[in-house]
Amino acid sequence: MNIDKSLLSGSNGMLILKLLEDGDKYGYQMIEELEKRSDHTFDMKAGTLYPLLHALEEKGWITAYDAMAAGRTRRYYQLTKEGKDALREKEESWDRYAKAVRLVLKGGASFG
Amino acid sequence: MNIDKSLLSGSNGMLILKLLEDGDKYGYQMIEELEKRSDHTFDMKAGTLYPLLHALEEKGWITAYDAMAAGRTRRYYQLTKEGKDALREKEESWDRYAKAVRLVLKGGASFG
DNA sequence: CACAATATATCGACCATCTATATATTTGTC
DNA sequence: GACAAATATATAGATGGTCGATATATTGTG
DSSP states (O other): OOSOHHHHTOHHHHHHHHHHHTSOEEHHHHHHHHHHHTTSOOOOOHHHHHHHHHHHHHTTSEEEEEEEETTEEEEEEEEOHHHHHHHHHHHHHHHHHHHHHHHHHHOSSOOO | OOSOHHHHTOHHHHHHHHHHHTSOEEHHHHHHHHHHHTTTOOOOOHHHHHHHHHHHHHTTSEEEEEEEETTEEEEEEEEOHHHHHHHHHHHHHHHHHHHHHHHHHHOSSOOO
């Protein structure tokens, strides 16, 4: 693929960045919101999310801070400027990819 | 994800099966047609395609036969009944997945 | 008090894909 | 006729994303 392949398998990164557009969130909350917002299609695993959050942090796309809530320390994540830019690019890549898949699935004769 | 994850990263299998719906094809031809039909978005590598074809063959979704064409022996692949069923399932999974991504990207407030 | 739900985290494994490489034939060009 | 480019198939090694399993600690419920 000549389009960002890390998105195609790794669309989870895009989805997490998207969630953070609405405001800071902690890990467990993201799993729940992703499930709700996807109409119960997505069920991201903790074993997927936390390594992903750390990877996004290393890229400088999100930053983390600890805060007390409900008598418990929670680790909140915030979208950075760079994260917003990355999100925009990933959304564009996704649109292109989804459109291309639709073209192939619509299929029939050859194009060109 | 509670939907067929092998599709999400591995949408290539679905796309190949789809191409074969139109008729038998050989490997190199599939790479070219995929590029044309996707409006030059997809550029599948030979190192991706051939292992994939062998995997699809092992699953019984396609069968292979050799034929002469242009003074050269080519290995053609044909979609089986099981392959057609698998394709239908993968298309449904793709629709669900793409719809869920759209929901998240449309985003904004929380859903129920 | 036990148990489920909440909350974060790491590890080992698997699988899809890529790059690089190998090999052979056909077509086009000088 | 020689050579390069395109055609055609194939495998090996590496990378990267995701999962299941596991660990740990707290909060709410019966």
